[in-house]
Structure formats: structure tokens, C-alpha cells
Amino acid sequence: MAKEQENSQLPGELDDGAFLEGDPSSEERLPERQYCVFRAGRERFCLSVLEVEEVVDWPLVTRVPLAPAFLMGVFNLRGTIVPLIDIAFTEGRRPGLLPKHVVVAAILGDANRDDLRVGIATDEVIGTYSATEDALLDQAPHDVPHCRGMLRHEDRLALLVDLRRLTEVFAVPVI
Numbered sequence: 001m002a003k004e005q006e007n008s009q010l011p012g013e014l015d016d017g018a019f020l021e022g023d024p025s026s027e028e029r030l031p032e033r034q035y036c037v038f039r040a041g042r043e044r045f046c047l048s049v050l051e052v053e054e055v056v057d058w059p060l061v062t063r064v065p066l067a068p069a070f071l072m073g074v075f076n077l078r079g080t081i082v083p084l085i086d087i088a089f090t091e092g093r094r095p096g097l098l099p100k101h102v103v104v105a106a107i108l109g110d111a112n113r114d115d116l117r118v119g120i121a122t123d124e125v126i127g128t129y130s131a132t133e134d135a136l137l138d139q140a141p142h143d144v145p146h147c148r149g150m151l152r153h154e155d156r157l158a159l160l161v162d163l164r165r166l167t168e169v170f171a172v173p174v175i
Contacts, residue, residue, distance in 0.1 A: 032130040035151055037158045038103055038122040041088025043144075044158040045120075046129075046151050051163055053104045053117065055125050059084075070170050072121055077104060083172040084119040087146065087161075099123050107163045116167065129153045136160065145169050 034049040059075040061084055067073070070089040074081050084102060099121040107116045131151060140147040140159060146169040148162040 032132050034128050034130050035153075035158070035160075036103065036128050037126040037151070037153060038101070038120075039124040039126060040086070040099070040120065040122050043088065044126065044156060045087065045147070045161050046153075046158040047103065047105055047161050047163070049128055051105050051107070053106045055122075056102050056104060058098060058100055059102060068170075071172055075102070075119065077117070077119075080117060082117045082119045084121060085166075085170045085172065086121045087166070087170070088121075088123075101125050105161075105163055107167065118163070118167065118172065120161075 035046040036049050036052045036055070037044060037046045039045070056077070059077070061073040061075050063073045064071060070085050070087070072084045072086050074083050076082075082104060086099070101122045101124070102119040103122050103125070104117060104119050107118070109115045129151075131153060135152045137150040137152065137157075138148075140149050144159055146161060146166040147159040148165065149160040150157045151160050
């Protein structure tokens with residue numbers, strides 16, 4: 001019977017269930033971060049879940065007169081007015097085909113700035129994914145200045161949105 005128990009142990013495992021040092025199964029795993037992956041137009045984008053406040057169904061949007069083309073309008077999120085931007089506006093959406101969801105992201109303020117919420121129009125929220133640093137690529141396409149890299153997931157790439165750059169590229173007046 002003792003022989004059967006010996007054989008049932010994992011390689012490198014001691015009698016008390018602990019692992020020997022140097023065993024590959026006991027090495028620490030790289031820390032993982034979670035990302036919210038969504039599609040806007042033909043591109044996949046992602047944000048750290050720490051920057052995403054929530055995902056909401058398409059709200060009632062109020063157009064802003066003389067607004068830039070990327071500003072779809074503003075909407076009321078439980079008493080807070082949130083600007084809604086379309087990061088895929090250069091693709092030219094078909095008339096009458098509105099996005100289905102809004103990813104509400106927040107940039108935490110500092111001593112000189114208040115917190116800033118921004119809504120990003122999305123056609124599809126694909127899901128949340130955990131990834132280690134080795135799944136992130138530092139390069140991003142040059143024609144997408146609001147992205148700082150790419151995330152590899154499910155054999156696909158998603159552009160990693162940089163919220164600070166996003167608010168510089170898609171400058172929305174403070175409301």
C-alpha cells in the first residue's frame with residue numbers, strides 16, 4: 001500500500017505535499033493582468049480592466065452642435081455627463097448602423113486634474129482576458145497614435161489603448 005502512495009505523488013513532491021526547490025512546477029508564474037477586449041469598426045482594441053468602470057448598452061445620446069466628427073455626443077450615466085467618442089470614426093460607419101455598447105473608462109486625476117470619464121463606442125465586447133507581460137507587444141501601428149502596443153490573445157491581436165493619449169488625440173472639451 002505504501003508503494004501505491006509513493007507512486008501517486010507528483011514528481012518533486014514530498015510526503016507532506018510540499019515541492020522540492022528547483023522543481024519547474026514550483027516556479028512562480030509571471031503576474032497576470034486582465035484586459036477588456038472589444039471591437040470598434042474593423043479593429044480589436046483592449047484596455048486594462050483597472051481603467052474600465054463598466055460596459056453599458058447603447059444609451060440615449062445627445063448630439064453636440066459643431067462637435068468634431070469623432071464625438072458622437074454625450075450621455076447621462078447616473079447623473080454624470082460622459083462624452084462618447086468613436087475611435088473608429090475614420091472607417092466611416094454606415095448610416096443607421098450604430099454601435100451596440102459603450103465601454104466607460106476612467107482616468108484617475110491628480111492634484112492638477114479631476115477624474116475624467118470617457119465613453120468609447122464599441123460594436124462588440126469580446127470579453128475579458130488574463131495575460132502576462134510576454135503577451136504584450138511594445139509596437140503599435142504608427143497611424144493609431146492613441147495606442148501604445150498590442151495584446152496577443154486567441155491567436156489574434158488587439159490594440160492596447162492608452163487613455164492619456166486617447167484624450168490628447170480625441171480632445172473633448174470638458175463638460
